[in-house]
Amino acid sequence: MNELRDYENLNPDDFKLVQKEDKIYDKKFETKPIGYFKDALIRFRKNKTNMVATSILFFLIACSILIPAFSTKNVTAIEEQLSFLPPRIPLIEKLGIYNGTKEYVGQIIDLDTIDPVTGIGYPEGFPAEAIVEGTLENYTEACTLKDERCAGGETVLRLDPNALYVQVESNESFVFVPENSPILKVNVQSVDQGAKLNIYVTPVFGDELVKVATITEAGEYSINIYDVVPEAFVNTKVVFELKAANNEVTVALTSVSLSDSSQAEPLVHVEGYELSKYEISGGAGLYVRQNGEFLLTRFVIDEYAVAFAEKLERFFPSSEYDQILADFADVCIQEPDPDNSEGWLFGEGCPITKVEKKIAGIKVAGIDYSQYRLYLDYAVYNGYDEVPFFLFGTSDAGRDVFTLIWVALRTSLLIGFTVAFINIAIGVVFGSISGYYGGLVDLLMQRFAEVLGRIPWLVTLSIFIALLGPGITTLIFILIVNGWIGIAATTRTQFYRYKGREYVLASRTLGAKDSRLIFRHILPNGIGTIITASVLTIPYVIFTESTISYLGYGIGHGQTFRVFGVEFSGVSIGVLLSDGRTELLNNPHLVLFPAIIISVLMITFNMFGNALRDAFNPALRGSE
């Protein structure tokens, strides 16, 4: 209420009229006028979501220019040793993700490395020291393979339907010595109802099989052969025969062994894989394994430790050897190797740690061509002081995916902008002529554009591939053939809209030529709509380019092209995705990161284009 009361005693001196004496005929505005573009800019700024999208878009574009220029990582050479490294990102690696490790499951165990105390064996083909501590586990998996590593289980003899019998014969000869009272032990896990398992012995040089036992039930059987067949068989094979009245019966054998009184251990003991090696010698049936156990390992390995470990080079060319010695002259000081008289050692910091021997070569024109057998320190050899971070991992050729993505994005953007520029140029000119002159010209040009626009991309693709083969030229042609038609249509509509306006008529009456009417009066008025239509063609072009490159008809590895002195790689995002396609299971990072980048690029580009359209043309907001 106090404030209100103050109004009652206002000081009249505080107030004075703006214009008391001077008359205003023509005076400049004190504030700046807001033009068409400025108005659009204000509207554009108001939309916060789109501002964020636009910032991300420009950040991506900036990255694609800066990162390839400053990155020291390899994106062109093939580094076999570094292929398929998983992503490793500083800071985040402490959380346990993207720390350069990869989990392997189901790797075959190296039977020689099984520790007698813990019983844990190391996998075959992986350096034991790179395995992350505490992650190594052994486990077994059911198997039915006839393989040495598949242990235990039973072997099943199955009689075919319609067959009368099936026989398998042992591989080894059982040696019976009558004095030691030999006993043949057969462990039968199961016998089907109605099936009969006959066991025969056969003299090696004999002809007739001699039946020693008939088994109809599961159990462990001990057969004293001399009790059954008094005639002595010194050296025989054992034959198992499965017979049944009703068809398709099985019998499962666990083990066969022979023991005698001469020693406690059995003389012959056959089970698991060995037992499954017996071959069918007669009749018809199958002889397969069941319930075997395959010993496998599961572990997490530090791929970076593997890649940058000391590496044995069996045939290292002397030219490269000399080059390294020259490059690292200050640290590569040769020392004798106390353990190896043929070789020598190098000190700390030298890419070559140890030379085992020099392999004699040949001398051509006074130059010695020889080879060395040596060990390389791979990190130093590749020019890294310490183990590097490959943020997004490496590709099959050992290239850094992080840098590669930006290199590829740069190419994609370049193609996008170039093609969009060409399309806009053609479209604006075509649309202007068609829209300005109208009539028969318009009709014919529209019909031409319609025919061209109706050509499916499959047709253009096949035509250009057949004529020119894949490559950057083909790609640009395919994108141009009917890419300009949309812009031409927009331009034509704009011309129809403005060409009948009074100011155009006035200018024409004053004698303005067609070119002046087009470029001074009509085009500038319609430019906002044309710009927005054009901006939206850029993401469309990138989209199509990546699709064509993905199919393998665009650009690819090994191609380069120069624009204004800057060399661009032939790798685009589509190419990267195509590369990763075969590695979805083992190396998902090859697909994941390019997919994220292209998705973000497309989304932000479309949002930017839409925001621009809304800003220039508020009436269209929300549609399309």
Add this chain to the structure above:
Amino acid sequence: MTKYIIVRTVWVFIILITILSLNFTILKLAPAFPPTTEEARDIYYAKQVSDGYMTIELIESSADISDIRSGEVEICDGCYSVDRGGDIIRMYKPVPLANQYFSWVKNIVTRWDWGLSTRVQTNVPVFDLLKARIPVTLRLNLVALIFYIPAGFGLGIVAALWKDSWLDNLISFIVMVFISVPSFVVMTLLVMYLGFRWEILPTQWLASDQAFSLVWKGYIIPVLGLSFGAIAGLTRFTRAELTEVLTSEFLLLARTKGLKRSQAVVRHAMRNSMVPLVPTIIFSFVGLLSGSVIVEQIYGIPGTGRLFIQALTIGSLDYNMLLASTAFYTTIGLFAVLLVDLSYGIVDPRIRMGARK
């Protein structure tokens, strides 16, 4: 109206013939890739002669034969000579391109003969190969159509009815993502996660001779990959149409007369906003069809798109196959255009296409 239909139909045929002729002529100018084995090549060239693309000439004079064998006489461009020793050389010479073109048209029009495949499946009529693949592609696309129409409609209607709510914003964001992300990226990510990582769906197309309980699972990933873009387009369009109708005067009138909002929306707004959607759906089917080329390639679906890609193997192009499969896609595309043009008049009687003022 009749005149309009006739004009449009004739025009569509003109475009179709132009595109096919252009395709034929240009592909004939490109280097040829005849079959690789000698036996297949003999059949191929014999067929070329009987189809009227080439003529055969027997070279019997010993002077000419020795000239050719010694390499003194250049074999003409595009010619093919069969020299099996003895005193005869068979020389196949191409006829002029214009004649080849008329033979090609004649073969198709009179005998429906699209030629033999040269590389995909040597010496099998290409139309037979294509015919065997069409059902797979059409089935996949129809399933995608059945899936995406309700999805797109639903999202669009929800977005329009609850305009400017958080739901609408969420839907517009989803639409933006669906439109922006290329279908091959979607497919690859779906295969990677649903197929390889979580192992709930097959990573490849399943042959249709397997049990239905398995086969339908193979449809999920390609249908999703195909329809994301289409869903986004339809959602956007439905939303725009319905928003416009919802603000129109006749709806206000309906409400003023005492209809409930739901009644007004369902009986008046929906019906009227559906009209322009019919052409959109027809067009989107064409979009799906040509988009399915890449989906078929990624998921290993034995459809027409895969056949096209096979025929377009670099260094081993199969022109007859390319011509037939592109003709298939072009025809479907153009007849969809025709259908759209005609449907404008049928679904919405207010539009009198081609009528004089």
